[in-house]
Amino acid sequence: MKNAFVLAGACAASFTCSVLNAHENHAARADSHAPIGVMADHMHKEGEWMFSYRYMHMAMEGNRDGDRRLSTAETLAAGPGPMGYMVAPLKMDMQMHMFGAMYAPSDKVTLMLMVPYLETEMDHETASGGRFITKTEGLGDIRVAALLPLYDYQGGKMHATMALSLPTGSIEEKDQTPASMGNEVILPYPMQLGSGTYDLRPAITWSKLNQGWSWGAQTTATIRLGGDNDRDYRLGNALDVQSWVAWNLSSAISVSSRLQWQSWQNIEGADPAPSVNPMMVPTADPERRAGRRTDLHLGVNWLSSGGHRLALEYGVPVQQNLNGPQLEVDSTATIGYQYAF
Template sequence: MNQPNLHKFPKSFPNQLLTENSNSNKLIADSNHNSDPNKWSGSRPDGHAPIGVMGDHAHKKGEFMFSYRYMFMNMDGNRDGTNSLSDREVLQDFMVTPVDMTMQMHMLGGMYGVSDNLTLMAMLPYVSKEMEHLTRMGGRFTTNSEGFGDIKTTALYTIFNQDKQRVHLNLGASFPTGSINEKDDTPAGEDQILPYPMQIGSGTFDLLPGITYLGQSGKGSWGAQALTTLRLGKNDRGYRLGNKYQLSGWVARNWTDWLSTSLRLIGTTWGDIDGADDRLNPMMIPTADPDLRNGTQINLGFGINLYAPEGNLQGSRLAMEFELPILRDLDVPQLETDWQFTLGLQSSF
């Protein structure tokens, strides 16, 4: 009896099938990892901006990212415009002068991709400040303040994403959850209200509009960001902090699939305080004078990004950035910022 005529396959068919399936799976995996090779990729060491940049990147729909940042800022000495001032020069006009100040901030952040074009972000800071003072009589004292700062939320909306370039709008708001009633003991008495720089929050609802541009090539990336802080109304103590404007630009270079370095230029300018807290005496110390708070500073930042391309920590990154001033132009007299350090951990899932 004749057997049905069966299709005859070449002996190499099983191997071909396995190879094709393997390649197909690889393409699917690569597609999930970076769906379009012509678009910006976050799956590389320089896929995020230097860690000191906030709201620099968006996420795909359904993707969540947790972040933690530790920031330390050191201020030492006073400045009149671009020139340094001695403590004695400040004490000719005030009874007390600030000598130095440190600020530490722990920032918890979360980001969620509502869609491929819209990412929501929230940040909660915990701030600790310490300021050392010198009196005209030669005495020294230190004040401290700490607590949760103003909560910030931002929507990142992508308006351009092709040719390995991306542009998104930063549409943010800040809520007055930080204290503006911080007190400490001073030579004037116990539980004295602290000057403006030692308060934790702004006391006002603030708008945080901005725009971010990103570009990428095979071995490196670049970007720029403009952010503003616009104060709305006055707080419960009858004042509002000055508006702030910041422009930042950076370049980064990948050295391996897990390491990149970056160089960033940051320019910031801010205005005087509008109004005044009537509990403060502006004749006593310059930090209590609302008309001596404006300034401009340009910093140069050096950054390192460490990225996990595979393994249990795939997609996580550890990053750090160190900033040094190259220009400080401050209303007289005002403490000058000498350096700032940021360390951060980011993990997406």
């Protein structure tokens, strides 16, 4: 407290000092970064670097059509053929290790690189009652971005993000299925690791730091550029709108609540592989991929001295509407570490 008074007194005489003070103020608050599930939420000052690692887990179990839940029998019966589907997905776990770097060559631009590594696992039931699991693992789509300030005044900030997602993730991931006779065959869309297209991801982010609490909002579009990918399809475009509020329990710890709405379109085109057969399993149907979902996330940010941050966030859907049968999301969790210097 005494330090703050000394600083305020010394600063009263100097404009430079008040700018420095404001900057330090921002950096010294746990909630000066958004909840950890939000990407590209903040910019950096000239010369600053930040490295980050996030572990994300998404758990999906059970099928849904529209906002109605389907049993496995109903999912199998929903197939277009007279016999319905031969296979129904039961559950899927997606894990992502996301490595990030940020660097600000000037106050006018922050550059960002994000490198994801994915692990997916899907559990299925066949019409005759058998069970099988498919797994894939590998590098996802690497993202490069530039963050540009639009507004920064008295704790209120706005910036634009121009991000490009590169088709570095494989779209030819294979595994064995009961129908593949011991061979590895191309798996349906949700098990692939990338989009196969260059994707533009423009975003606008707002945030405002108040005494003891803060809020922020971000809207992001995902626009698939060019035509079809090398497997003759293109994932749907998507829109993400979210807003959060954070409260400081101390200068080192903040807790947050975030509401996120996402909407995504169907796939255009289709993978020609015989194993990606829309008559066989709903995950192989390009017309059964779209959906929209609202998630409520609760989070904690912890800021330690020396630029280290640790954060957690856990979310559950409060509304979910899918072009099904499609696996529904049950929960998302993110744990992240950030180091800025």
